[in-house]
Amino acid sequence: MxxxxxxxxxxxxxxxxxxxxxxxxxxxxxxxxxxxxxxxxxxxxxxxxxxxxxxxxxxxxxxxxxxxxxxxxxxxxxxxxxxxxxxxxxxxxxxxxxxxxxxxxxxxxxxxxxxxxxxxxxxxxxxxxxxxxxxxxxxxWAHNVNPDGDPYEVLWKNKLGYTSQPHISLSIVNRVFDRLKSTLPPIIEDVRESDADLATDTFTSRGPYDAEIQKEAFETVLDELGLDWGRARFDTAPHPFSYGNPHDVRLTTRFDEADPSSGFTATMHEFGHTTYHHGLPAEHYGTPLGRARGLTIHGSQSGVWENHVGRSESFWEFILPIFQEHFPQLEDATPTDAYEAVNQVNESNVIRTAADELTYHMHIIVRTEIEQALIAGEITVDEVPHLWDKKYEQYLGVAPDSDRDGPLQDPHWSGDLPGFINYTLGHGVLAAQVWAAAERELPLDDQIRNGQFEPLHQWMGENIHQHGQRYESQELVQRATGEKITADYFLEYIEDKFRNLYNC
Structure with a gap:
C-alpha cells in the first residue's frame, strides 16, 4: 500500500x-x-x-x-x-x-x-x-484502554465522536473546579443575604405569552443575529439541542408560556452551537479538519451567545423593542428590568436545568465529584443519595426533598460517565476566557447595543471555527486567547456581574 x-x-x-x-x-x-x-x-x-x-x-x-x-x-x-x-x-x-x-x-x-x-x-x-x-x-472499559491510567481520566479523555473531548487533562479540570468550589459559594451566600430589589418578575408578572408568537419573536432576533436560514431550521424539542454541519443545522428550542426568557435563553444557547457548525470549513466536510474540536470548545460558543451576549444589558437595549412589538404587555418594561430578570439568582435551587448562571456550576461540581468517587471505588452506588444531599448543603446551602429532585433528576448516568464536565469547563469557564480575548480586540458592548454582530462572528470564525480539529484543544485555546484554559476570566466576570447586581 x-x-x-x-x-x-x-x-x-x-x-x-x-x-x-x-x-x-x-x-x-x-x-x-x-x-x-x-x-x-x-x-x-x-x-x-x-x-x-x-x-x-x-x-x-x-x-x-x-x-x-x-x-x-x-x-x-x-x-x-x-x-x-x-x-x-x-x-x-x-x-x-x-x-x-x-x-x-x-x-x-x-x-x-x-x-x-x-x-x-x-x-x-x-x-x-x-x-x-x-x-x-x-x-x-477504562482498564482496557489504559491499564496504568487513572480510570476516570481515561474515560474523560477517550470518548469518541461528537461527545469526545481529548487533549485536556483531568488535572486541568480538577484545578479549575477546585477554584470554582472555593470561590463561588461565598458569592452565592452574599447574594442570598442581599436585600437588593431586582425586577425579577419583569416577564412572569405580564404573562401569558403565546408559544407561536414567541417563536416569531425569537426568529426575528435570530435574523438580527445573522442566522443563515438557507443552512438552518428552527423547531421545538422537549430538550433543546443543535446538531449539524456547515451545510445543514437543526436548531431547536422550547417555550414556556409563563416566561419567554426561559425559551429565549435556550435559543441563544443553541444559536451559539449553530454558529460553530456554520463556521467550520465546508471544504473539509467529513474529515477532522471540518469537525468541531470537542464539546468543551463547543460549550464556549453556546456560553458566549447565551450569557455574555444574551444576558447583557446592552443586548436587551437592542432586542427589548422586538419583544415589545410581539408582546405589547411588555411596553412599560425597561432594558434594565429585563437584564435583572434574566440574571436573577434563585433563592432555593436544587434542579440543575433550572439553575441560574451563578449557582449552575456548583451543580456540575457535585456530580463530577460523585462520579470520580464512584469510578475510584471510594463510595458505592447505594451511598450516592446521602453524599448528594451532603454536597448540596455544603456548596449551595440547599438539599432536595426527594431522590427525584436529587441524583435521579438527570438521565446522564444511565448512558455516560463522565457526564457533566463540559457544561462548566466549556459553557462557563472557557466562554468567559474566549469572550475576554475577543473583547480585547472589539468594542463588543457598543457593537451589541447597536445590533452589530458580524464582527463577533468573524472573530470566532478566524480564531476558532475555521481550524476544526487542526490543533489539539489546549493549543487551539492558546492560539485563540493567548493562554491555556484558566478559571481567571470566568471568576472575574461572575464576581463583578453578581456583586454589582446584588450590591454585595
Whole structure:
C-alpha cells in the first residue's frame, strides 16, 4: 500500500464515520421534532444499526493497516492532524473487546428505562442495580484502554465522536473546579443575604405569552443575529439541542408560556452551537479538519451567545423593542428590568436545568465529584443519595426533598460517565476566557447595543471555527486567547456581574 493510498484509506474512513454520525443526529432530531409517536421501536433499531456501523468502521482492519503504513512525517500538517484524530479513535476502539462494547450498549439501554421508572417513582433503589453494572463496565472499559491510567481520566479523555473531548487533562479540570468550589459559594451566600430589589418578575408578572408568537419573536432576533436560514431550521424539542454541519443545522428550542426568557435563553444557547457548525470549513466536510474540536470548545460558543451576549444589558437595549412589538404587555418594561430578570439568582435551587448562571456550576461540581468517587471505588452506588444531599448543603446551602429532585433528576448516568464536565469547563469557564480575548480586540458592548454582530462572528470564525480539529484543544485555546484554559476570566466576570447586581 503506497503512502497516498494509505492516507486516502484513512480519509475515506473518516468521511464515512462523519456521515454516519451526521445521519444518526438527523434521526435523533427527527425523533424529537417530527417522528410520529409510534415510531420509537423502528427508530431505536435504526440508530442501533448506525452505532454498530460506526464501531466497525473505527476498528476496521483496513483502517488499522493504513494507519500502520502511513508515514506521517511526509504529510502536510493538515493531513497529520487528520491521521492523529483517526488514529486515536481507532486505538481506543480496538483496545476494548467487542463483547464489552456490547455489554455497555445493553446496560445503557436498560439503565435509561430503569432511570425513567425510578425517577417517576422517586426510587433510587430501583435504579441502583443497573447503575452499579454501568459503573463496573466503565471501569473495565477504562482498564482496557489504559491499564496504568487513572480510570476516570481515561474515560474523560477517550470518548469518541461528537461527545469526545481529548487533549485536556483531568488535572486541568480538577484545578479549575477546585477554584470554582472555593470561590463561588461565598458569592452565592452574599447574594442570598442581599436585600437588593431586582425586577425579577419583569416577564412572569405580564404573562401569558403565546408559544407561536414567541417563536416569531425569537426568529426575528435570530435574523438580527445573522442566522443563515438557507443552512438552518428552527423547531421545538422537549430538550433543546443543535446538531449539524456547515451545510445543514437543526436548531431547536422550547417555550414556556409563563416566561419567554426561559425559551429565549435556550435559543441563544443553541444559536451559539449553530454558529460553530456554520463556521467550520465546508471544504473539509467529513474529515477532522471540518469537525468541531470537542464539546468543551463547543460549550464556549453556546456560553458566549447565551450569557455574555444574551444576558447583557446592552443586548436587551437592542432586542427589548422586538419583544415589545410581539408582546405589547411588555411596553412599560425597561432594558434594565429585563437584564435583572434574566440574571436573577434563585433563592432555593436544587434542579440543575433550572439553575441560574451563578449557582449552575456548583451543580456540575457535585456530580463530577460523585462520579470520580464512584469510578475510584471510594463510595458505592447505594451511598450516592446521602453524599448528594451532603454536597448540596455544603456548596449551595440547599438539599432536595426527594431522590427525584436529587441524583435521579438527570438521565446522564444511565448512558455516560463522565457526564457533566463540559457544561462548566466549556459553557462557563472557557466562554468567559474566549469572550475576554475577543473583547480585547472589539468594542463588543457598543457593537451589541447597536445590533452589530458580524464582527463577533468573524472573530470566532478566524480564531476558532475555521481550524476544526487542526490543533489539539489546549493549543487551539492558546492560539485563540493567548493562554491555556484558566478559571481567571470566568471568576472575574461572575464576581463583578453578581456583586454589582446584588450590591454585595
Amino acid at each position: 503506497s503512502q497516498s493510498s494509505s492516507y486516502q484509506t484513512i480519509e475515506e474512513h473518516a468521511k464515512r464515520l462523519h456521515n454516519l454520525e451526521q445521519t444518526d443526529h438527523l434521526l435523533r432530531w427527527d425523533s424529537d421534532v417530527m417522528m410520529p409517536p409510534e415510531g420509537t421501536t423502528a427508530r431505536s433499531s435504526q440508530r442501533e444499526t448506525l452505532s454498530k456501523m460506526m464501531h466497525d468502521l473505527r476498528g476496521a482492519d483496513a483502517l488499522g493497516n493504513a494507519l500502520d503504513r502511513v508515514n506521517e512525517q511526509q504529510l502536510s500538517e493538515d493531513k497529520q492532524a487528520v491521521v492523529r484524530e483517526i488514529r486515536r479513535e481507532h486505538e481506543v476502539t480496538t483496545a476494548v473487546p467487542d463483547e464489552l462494547h456490547r455489554e455497555i450498549a445493553d446496560v445503557t439501554a436498560r439503565a435509561h428505562e430503569a432511570w425513567k421508572e425510578a425517577k417517576e417513582n422517586d426510587d433510587w433503589a430501583a435504579f441502583a442495580p443497573v447503575f452499579k453494572e454501568h459503573v463496573e463496565l466503565r471501569r473495565e
